[in-house]
Amino acid sequence: MYRVLLRLLPREFRDRFGADMQQVFAARLREADSAGGRVRVWVHGAGDVLLHGLAERRARRHERPTERSTYVDSLLQDLRLGVRSLLRSPGFALAALITLALGLGATTAVFSVVNALLLRPLPYAAPERLVAVWPEANFNKTMVARVASGVPALESLSGISIWTMTVTGDGGEPAEVEVALVSASHFDVLGVAAARGRTFAPEEGARGRAGVVVLTHDFWMTRYGGDASVLGRSIRLAGADYDERTVIGIMAEGFRPVVNRDLAGWVVLEEPEATTFAGDNTWYVNWRVGRLAAGATLEQATAQLRVVAGSLYADDPGMITEEDVRLASIDPLRDNLVGPLGDTLWLLLGAVALVLLIACANVANLLLARGEHRLRELALRRALGARRGRVARQLLTEAAVLGLAGGGAGVMLAYGLLRIIALGAPPELPHASAITIDARVLLFAFAAALLAALAFGAAPVLRARGAAAADALRQGTRSAAGVRIRPGISSGLVALEIALAVLLVIGSGLMLRTLQQLHHVHPGLDARGVLVLRPAPPDWRYPDAAAMTRFYADVLTRIRALPGVESAAGIQLLPVTPGNWSFPAFPEGHHVPDGGAAPSINFRVVTPGWFETLRIPLLRGRSLEPADRADAPRVAVINRTMAEQFWPGQNPIGRTVRSFSPTASPYTIVGVVGDVHQRALDQPPRPEWYVPQEQLAWEASLFLAVRFRDPDNVIRHAAAIRDAVWSVDRDAPVSGIESLDNVIGRSAATTRFLTFLLVFFAALALTLGAVGVFGVTAWTVARRAPEFGVRLALGASRRHVLATAVLRGITPIAIGLGAGLSAAILATRLLESLLFGVRPADPLTFIAVALLLALVATAALVAPAWRATRIDPLAVLRSD
Amino acid sequence: MNAPDIETLLPLHPLEFRILLVLLDGASHGYRIVQEIESQEDGGRIWPANLYRRIRDLLGKGLIEEAAVPRGEEAGGRRTYVRMSALGRRVAKAEARRLESLVADARARRLLQGRKAQ
Numbered sequence: 001m002y003r004v005l006l007r008l009l010p011r012e013f014r015d016r017f018g019a020d021m022q023q024v025f026a027a028r029l030r031e032a033d034s035a036g037g038r039v040r041v042w043v044h045g046a047g048d049v050l051l052h053g054l055a056e057r058r059a060r061r062h063e064r065p066t067e068r069s070t071y072v073d074s075l076l077q078d079l080r081l082g083v084r085s086l087l088r089s090p091g092f093a094l095a096a097l098i099t100l101a102l103g104l105g106a107t108t109a110v111f112s113v114v115n116a117l118l119l120r121p122l123p124y125a126a127p128e129r130l131v132a133v134w135p136e137a138n139f140n141k142t143m144v145a146r147v148a149s150g151v152p153a154l155e156s157l158s159g160i161s162i163w164t165m166t167v168t169g170d171g172g173e174p175a176e177v178e179v180a181l182v183s184a185s186h187f188d189v190l191g192v193a194a195a196r197g198r199t200f201a202p203e204e205g206a207r208g209r210a211g212v213v214v215l216t217h218d219f220w221m222t223r224y225g226g227d228a229s230v231l232g233r234s235i236r237l238a239g240a241d242y243d244e245r246t247v248i249g250i251m252a253e254g255f256r257p258v259v260n261r262d263l264a265g266w267v268v269l270e271e272p273e274a275t276t277f278a279g280d281n282t283w284y285v286n287w288r289v290g291r292l293a294a295g296a297t298l299e300q301a302t303a304q305l306r307v308v309a310g311s312l313y314a315d316d317p318g319m320i321t322e323e324d325v326r327l328a329s330i331d332p333l334r335d336n337l338v339g340p341l342g343d344t345l346w347l348l349l350g351a352v353a354l355v356l357l358i359a360c361a362n363v364a365n366l367l368l369a370r371g372e373h374r375l376r377e378l379a380l381r382r383a384l385g386a387r388r389g390r391v392a393r394q395l396l397t398e399a400a401v402l403g404l405a406g407g408g409a410g411v412m413l414a415y416g417l418l419r420i421i422a423l424g425a426p427p428e429l430p431h432a433s434a435i436t437i438d439a440r441v442l443l444f445a446f447a448a449a450l451l452a453a454l455a456f457g458a459a460p461v462l463r464a465r466g467a468a469a470a471d472a473l474r475q476g477t478r479s480a481a482g483v484r485i486r487p488g489i490s491s492g493l494v495a496l497e498i499a500l501a502v503l504l505v506i507g508s509g510l511m512l513r514t515l516q517q518l519h520h521v522h523p524g525l526d527a528r529g530v531l532v533l534r535p536a537p538p539d540w541r542y543p544d545a546a547a548m549t550r551f552y553a554d555v556l557t558r559i560r561a562l563p564g565v566e567s568a569a570g571i572q573l574l575p576v577t578p579g580n581w582s583f584p585a586f587p588e589g590h591h592v593p594d595g596g597a598a599p600s601i602n603f604r605v606v607t608p609g610w611f612e613t614l615r616i617p618l619l620r621g622r623s624l625e626p627a628d629r630a631d632a633p634r635v636a637v638i639n640r641t642m643a644e645q646f647w648p649g650q651n652p653i654g655r656t657v658r659s660f661s662p663t664a665s666p667y668t669i670v671g672v673v674g675d676v677h678q679r680a681l682d683q684p685p686r687p688e689w690y691v692p693q694e695q696l697a698w699e700a701s702l703f704l705a706v707r708f709r710d711p712d713n714v715i716r717h718a719a720a721i722r723d724a725v726w727s728v729d730r731d732a733p734v735s736g737i738e739s740l741d742n743v744i745g746r747s748a749a750t751t752r753f754l755t756f757l758l759v760f761f762a763a764l765a766l767t768l769g770a771v772g773v774f775g776v777t778a779w780t781v782a783r784r785a786p787e788f789g790v791r792l793a794l795g796a797s798r799r800h801v802l803a804t805a806v807l808r809g810i811t812p813i814a815i816g817l818g819a820g821l822s823a824a825i826l827a828t829r830l831l832e833s834l835l836f837g838v839r840p841a842d843p844l845t846f847i848a849v850a851l852l853l854a855l856v857a858t859a860a861l862v863a864p865a866w867r868a869t870r871i872d873p874l875a876v877l878r879s880d
Numbered sequence: 881m882n883a884p885d886i887e888t889l890l891p892l893h894p895l896e897f898r899i900l901l902v903l904l905d906g907a908s909h910g911y912r913i914v915q916e917i918e919s920q921e922d923g924g925r926i927w928p929a930n931l932y933r934r935i936r937d938l939l940g941k942g943l944i945e946e947a948a949v950p951r952g953e954e955a956g957g958r959r960t961y962v963r964m965s966a967l968g969r970r971v972a973k974a975e976a977r978r979l980e981s982l983v984a985d986a987r988a989r990r991l992l993q994g995r996k997a998q
Contacts, residue, residue, distance in 0.1 A: 009929065013936065020910045020960050021928035028927075048927035056933065673915050 002026075006048055007072060008053030010060055032579055035438045036509035042439075062128055074390075074398070082398035086405075092370055093402070100406025100449060101688045102764060103359025105413030108437065108445040110352045110757075112418055114345050115444075116435040117338055123256055125191025126291075131298065133157060133288035134305060134328045137320070142280040143273035143312065144183065144288065150308035153301035154330075155293040158183035159269055159285035162654045164701065165239030166538045166733050167264065172223055174733035176536045177264035179213075180257060182493070183239060184268050187214075189291050190258070194249030197231045200268055210268035213237055213245040217253040217265040238538040240267065256434065258289050258337070267556040278316035281660070283583070289333060301330040340833070344750070347830060348757055351507060354500045355761050355768070360452040361493040361500075362772045363406075367399065367457055368490055369779045370835050388847070400450055401458020407449030411437065414445070424756060426749040490776050491812040498816025499823065501762075502853055504823045508762035509845040510831055510838055511755035517837030524614035524676035524685065529566075529711025529741040532574060534736040535725045536701040545697035549630075551728065552607060552693070552702055559706055560723040564717065566709050569609040570693065570702035576744045585689070586658040587646040588666075601642065602678055602688035603659070605698050610638070610690070611673050613707050614740075621671035623655045628692040635692065636667035642687035643672050657689055667691055680747045684837040705740065714739050754834065766853075770860040778864035779807045785871055793873035805865035813857045819852060886967075891942060892975045895934045897927070900943065900964060900972040907947035907963035910935065935962060943968035 002025050006018050025045050032038040036671045057073055133147060133154070145157040151157075161181040162219035168174040169690060183189075184205035193199065194214060204212055213235070224230045230247050237245045245267060257263050274280035292301060309325040335342070360782040381391055418435060537551045552570055559568045573579055584598035592598050608626045619640060628635050636657055643652045667689075675685035693702070706721060708714050719735045725734050781788070788801050828840035838845070889916040892900070895917075902908060902916045914926045939962070947963040964972070986992045 013932075017910075017932040017936065017960065021932055023959065024911045024928040024931065044925070048929045052929035052933055152971060446990055 001052065002045065002049075005049045008076070008443050009050050010053075010056050013056060013660055022674070035436065039439060039442065065271070066863070075393075078394045078397035079401065080726055081394060081400040085398055086401060089370065092366060095775075096366050096402055097406055097409055099359045099366075099768065100361045100403070100452070101409035101413050102768065103356040104407055104410025106352070106444055106761065106764060107180055107349075107352045107356045107448060108410055108414035108441060109421060110345075110348050110418035110745055111444050112414065112437055112441050113421065113435050114349050115441050117345060117698050118334070118342055119440065120438070122334060122337075123192075123254075127333070129292045130190070131290050131292060131301065131330045132333050133290045133330055134309070135287075135331060135336050136327060136329075137324060138283050139285040139288060139357070140277070140280040140282045141269060141285060142274065142282075144269075144285055145272070146277065146312060147288070147308050150311070151290075151301055151304040151330075153293055153296035153304050154290040155296075156185050156189045156191045157288060157290040158186040159286045160186070160287040160289065161269065162259060162261055162263075162286070163239055163284075163810065164534075164536060165237055165264075166224070166536050167235065167237050168538055168731050168733075169236040170224065171837045174538070174731050175223075176534065176735040177219070177237075178261050179237070179239065180259060180261070180263055180266045181269045182266050186266065186289075189289055191291075192251075192255065195252035195255075196228065197249035198726065199249050200266075204268050205271055207270050207273070209286055211242045212248045212268045213265050213267050214249040214251060215247055215265040216251055216257075216263050217255065218262075220250045223264075236538070237264075241270070242267070243538070245305070258333070259287055260337070266483065276315070277312055290330070298332070302328070302647055305330055316632040323689075336808040344754060344834065347834075350830075351758060351761050352503060354504055355765050356448065356452070358497045358500050358765050358768045358772070361497045362768055362775070363453065364401075365490050365493050365772060368493075369775075395457055396454055399453040403449040403451075403453030404446065406453070407446045410449065411442065411445050414441075421757075426753050427746075463645050481708040490780075494773055494776050494809075495812040495816035495819065497769045497772045498813055498853065498857060499820035501765040502757070502817060502820025502849060503824050503827055504765040505849045505853065506821075506828060506845060508758035509849050510756065510828060510835055510840065510842060511751070513838040513842065513845060514834070514836045515748065515751060515755050518681050520837075521677070521681040523681060523744055524616060524674055525575060527744050528742040530709065531706045531710050531714045531715060531721065532703055532736065532740050532743060533706070533718075533721055533725075534589050534701060534703050535732050535734045537729055537732045541729070541731065545699045548701075549694050551732075552704075554728045555608065555725050556704065558727055559704070559721060561722060562717070562720055564708050564710060566707045567609055567613040568704060568706040569613040570607040570704045571610055572605040572700065572702055572739075574612075574703050574705075574743055575678055575707060576681065576747045578679060578747075580678060582617060582686075583659050585660075586662045586664075587642075588656045588699050590646050592662075598662075599687070601657075604688060604690045605693050605696055605702070606690050607693050607702070610705075613705050614676075616676060617674040618672060619672045620651070621669070622760075623671055623673075624690065624692050628695060630694045630697065632695070634665060634667045635670045637671040637673055637690045638669055639673055639675050639685065639688045640676050641685050642689060645687050667695075677747075681744070682748075701738070732741060751834070751836075766856060769853075770856050773809070773813065773857050773860040774864055776803070778867070780808065781805055781864055781868045784868070788868050788871050789873040789875075792871060798869040801871075802865055802869050805868040806861060809861045809865060810858070813854070813861065817853055817857075820853075821846060821850060886971055886974050889943070889971050890975055890978055892971065893934065893937075896938055896943075897972065897975055899931075899934060899938060900968055900975075903944060903962065903964040903968070905970070906974070907950050907961045909959040909961050935960075938962075938968070943971050 002022055003018070006014050006021065009018075009832070025041075028041050029038055032041050054076055057076060061073070106758035109522075109550075122130065124130060131154070137143075139159060141159065144157065147159040148154070159182065163179050163181055164176055165179045166174060167177055182200075183607065184200040184202050187193070195217070197214075199214055200212065204210055214232075220230065231250065232247065234244045234246050236243065257266075264644050270287065272280045272282055272610075274282075290301075292298070304535060305328050306325060309320070309328040313320050313322065313325050382388065414437060418437070422435065529851065535552075535555060537548065542548050542551055556568050556570065559565060573581055580744060582600045582602045585601040585603070586592070586598055587601075590599070608623060608628065610616075611623050620643075621637075624637055626839060638652060638657070646652070647655060652669050655669050657669065658664040658666050669689075673690075676688070677683065677685055678688065706717075708717060715738065721737065722734045725732055784805075788805075791801060792798070824846065825841050832840050895898055899913055902913050908916075909930070914931060917926055918924070930957050934943070939946070942965055944962045945965045947961040949959070949961055983992065
């Protein structure tokens with residue numbers, strides 16, 4: 001591409017020094033150590049060639065004035081003329097520039113996100129060979145081993161599980177961090193090495209040898225200040241059977257883990273203890289990433305996987321079903337990582353493309369108006385011998401200058417918009433640093449700008465025919481007959497703008513209604529006045545369930561003693577959060593059919609007082625009590641959905657439930673509580689059962705919920721709560737202190753983010769549409785001023801003139817509204833999966849939007865049309 | 881052919897002077913010239929078109945001439961090597977003296993602090 005740029009230089013110079021210049025430029029590019037650096041090299045390099053190319057050609061023309069201009073010479077001349085022409089009409093240039101910048105800026109910003117998530121190759125070796133293995137299934141470690149050995153189409157496979165661990169010591173505060181448990185082959189699967197030290201060796205997956213950790217760059221910097229001596233040292237990172245781990249490696253800055261989390265590092269998934277698939281209770285290997293063997297295809301790998309799945313099913317039909325076997329698949333990793341967010345992003349890109357189209361239609365109208373104003377100038381040039389193609393090229397070059405300037409301004413605007421997007425982005429979007437404006441985004445922005453400007457820049461000269469040009473030369477500029485004008489294009493563009501604006505405003509209206517509906521969903525509990533937190537006692541001090549139970553009991557006692565506290569209790573997983581625990585369960589009387597599997601039921605571990613603290617209504621029987629100790633009969637409480645699903649119309653009190661196996665120890669149901677939304681407010685509650693922490697011998701950490709008598713501003717109690725935990729154990733990190741309202745609010749984060757963007761685009765579309773209508777009407781009134789002057793002079797009333805001007809403008813608005821509403825009936829089906837509590841063709845939304853658009857467009861029409869009534873007929877007649 | 885009057889070739893463009901200074905050490909190609917100049921504290925960034933226009937002008941004035949690839953160096957691709965000509969050396973000296981007298985004048989007028997005697 002640099003070689004193409006060199007064509008701006010005269011041929012002699014290029015032939016003599018072109019190769020050397022390319023080498024110097026290539027060396028400059030190699031020196032750049034980041035994508036941003038390379039972009040800067042390109043910008044400077046192109047500017048250098050352009051500047052000196054122009055200077056060389058100017059100098060040569062001065063030395064050899066009779067020499068025939070080359071194509072590049074005349075192109076550069078057109079560029080100069082184009083810039084001068086735009087500078088002569090600063091109002092027009094500014095209006096067009098701002099319009100293009102708004103449309104291109106928004107489009108570039110959204111494309112940057114699409115590029116980062118969907119288009120840019122994943123930062124691993126040969127990322128197109130990386131796959132997600134059986135993504136719908138829950139895996140234990142044995143399944144990972146069976147699939148790894150039974151699918152030769154996969155040359156390697158790694159399981160991934162995300163755990164929360166505590167890190168203490170080293171002079172820092174105890175902290176809870178997220179760590180990925182991965183197979184020892186994980187980094188080999190990805191084809192990446194550590195920046196310092198090394199990654200895992202195969203033998204470190206053996207039992208007893210997994211006490212090693214690879215840190216992320218960010219964690220190494222924040223916790224250890226970038227101290228290289230931490231490499232090889234043992235740190236207190238407690239969890240998953242180890243209290244300490246040796247740091248063997250540190251990954252490069254900016255390395256992105258496969259599962260998009262803020263990780264502290266990676267530790268090894270040890271080999272399973274159990275020897276059978278059914279006996280292995282390690283059902284937490286939630287993700288699997290593999291690499292296809294050379295020459296293998298997804299179809300081959302999927303076929304082999306289904307054979308393995310079939311053998312697992314044959315081993316123990318209770319664990320997986322025939323349906324699971326049939327649906328087992330191996331998918332490209334990227335598709336799996338992005339999931340449903342991918343569709344949302346394409347939808348956003350489509351929406352912002354509509355904004356860009358509206359902006360282009362506005363610029364087109366501006367260029368058309370200006371083109372007709374210059375018709376006399378163009379006709380004169382044709383009459384003096386300029387070829388049609390030459391004149392057209394000049395106009396196209398002017399449009400290209402406008403497009404490039406608009407693109408540049410749009411890119412600068414996009415930088416600002418990306419910061420706003422990063423602030424409000426839902427957790428599923430990658431870190432803000434991964435969304436950048438790289439070379440592909442720049443290319444997209446400029447291509448879009450050029451295409452838009454060029455498409456409409458040539459329209460004026462191509463549409464003005466020869467006869468019209470002759471007319472322009474013969475006649476004055478203000479006669480009533482005037483130059484032959486084609487108003488249809490302008491009206492058509494206005495109708496297009498209105499139609500596109502209708503689509504966007506309806507889309508944003510439907511999302512606003514969805515947010516409103518979500519707001520009205522009752523979560524099944526009372527979150528007001530509740531603070532949540534997560535104290536995580538280190539494994540090395542609390543090695544068993546009894547110690548954990550004592551810790552939480554002590555902490556809860558201290559918390560309940562604080563002033564203002566009404567009640568407090570704990571649970572292993574907060575409601576209305578994306579995570580879930582569900583296991584095969586065997587409700588009494590529920591028969592598992594042949595070929596079927598035990599139902600997977602949501603499972604919650606709680607301390608006594610949980611339902612009272614969250615005000616989850618008790619519907620039957622009793623709640624869990626302090627007397628439900630480890631040595632007492634095993635009891636459980638179920639939710640209403642579970643009661644209705646497994647014992648419809650019956651009393652479930654006294655029935656039993658077993659987990660994992662029909663012969664496991666039973667839990668007797670003592671109570672039924674109301675349903676709580678477990679995952680998100682827009683998903684219906686599923687069957688769920690609760691067991692006491694003490695009876696399960698629960699060794700992992702709990703979330704605590706604390707209800708205050710005064711429900712206002714509960715976060716002000718955070719310090720007191722933290723002190724209460726530390727009064728029991730100073731080394732227990734306390735994380736996630738926030739109000740339960742905040743937690744529940746996050747469940748709608750993606751919807752809120754999408755709605756915010758759509759509303760912003762809709763407002764932009766509405767503004768641009770109104771500006772378009774205003775501009776075209778003002779231009780039409782100005783152009784028809786002589787006609788209106790004559791009508792007024794001949795006795796027409798001002799009201800008649802106003803009506804004429806308004807009626808003329810209202811037709812394209814009405815057509816646009818009709819077309820937009822009709823298109824919206826089909827287009828809003830694309831939003832169906834994102835809506836909640838509102839139909840895509842919701843009549844209320846459609847009517848409200850139609851009225852809004854009609855009002856705005858009419859206001860934009862009437863203001864300039866009113867000017868037609870202020871025309872002084874005498875002044876008009878005198879000036880002609 | 882008459883030798884050009886050196887005074888008519890002065891003052892040199894700052895970049896041309898810097899190129900001549902680099903070539904005092906021997907023949908060089910464009911990228912090495914760029915690296916040498918930029919390694920100086922106030923060298924700035926030099927881009928290819930700017931550099932080669934100056935090289936072209938110096939070749940045209942006869943202050944530098946094309947050279948063969950020095951022994952021991954790889955002729956990596958088509959690289960143009962240049963070296964200072966005898967005229968170029970005289971012009972570089974004249975330019976250095978001109979700049980020296982300007983600096984002396986600036987010191988005499990107390991624009992710059994004088995150097996302490998060693």
